[in-house]
Amino acid sequence: MEHEAEFLAFLDRAARLAPVANDPALVRWNLSKRYLQELAAKGLPVIPSLFVDTPTPATAAFDLFGVDEVILKPVVGAGGFGQTRLTRDQAHGVLIAPGQFAQPLVPEIMTQGEVSLIFVDGEFSHAVRKLPGGGDYRIQVIHGGGDHPYDPSPAQIEAARAFAAALPVPALACRVDVIPTPAGPLLMELEVIEPHLFPTYGPHLGERMAQACGRLLA
Incomplete structure (x- = not known):
């Protein structure tokens, strides 16, 4: 990430002026992918790193x-x-x-893609399936990937909820990215810094976010 120090300095300034969500302490924790080690140490199914x-x-x-x-x-x-x-x-x-x-390289990323499950204030909102394109393993649109609506199973939702619940500080909004495998979902990333929430696929996302922000400011 470019300008990491400047970003953290801005985060500190913003937190002195107004409530910040997600919590700055959580953002700092999420900035380094070493958080994957902490989640794995809790027994959660994370891609080996x-x-x-x-x-x-x-x-x-x-x-x-x-x-x-x-x-x-x-x-x-x-x-x-x-x-x-x-x-x-x-x-x-x-x-x-x-x-x-x-x-x-988890081979299922090439065939099953990555499933993103969106949570607002700890409650499941909606999910998206992202598939790679052009022989790449990366699922981002900028690398040729694409996203599609997805209806996760109850087991997938509960697995993702366990990751969201393992955050050191509760998140107003977070995105849990997993790869479906025969053994169950494996965590690719748990995003709380500036999570793209795919609002196109979440018809009630705006209402949920407004309610969560209202509770934060109450």
Whole structure:
């Protein structure tokens, strides 16, 4: 993320002037993808991740995960930018920097896509399915992906609710991004900084957000 320090300084200034949602402490927690480690430590089903404190051979990720492909991602980043997709052969000589982390490429992302479940004040609102396009694994529109309405199962909603409930500070609004797999949904991301809530697919989203903001300001 560019201008991280400036963003955090702005967040502090805003919090001194008016209520900020989501809570600035929660935003700070969510800024680094290391929050995935905390959620995994709670026993929640998160995509396995390798974070490093010193430059580490990318082959270590293949040894750890036992997979054919690995994705290197920025620890602070968004939108699918700054990522590198590697096979084991391509990984030789590549280092994972402390500002990066590694995850296995979950094959279901190519076929099942990613499901985003939107919560407002802890209550489920609606869901969206995002699919990659053009042979890419990234589901963002800017990378060729597309989004579609989605009717999640009760089990998917409850799994996503468990992630939302695990936040260190309750969120006014959050988006839980999971990949459906045969073993159940795996968390890709839990977004509370500036979550795109896909209002097109949530006919009652505006009303829910207004009510949540009213409770915040009461």
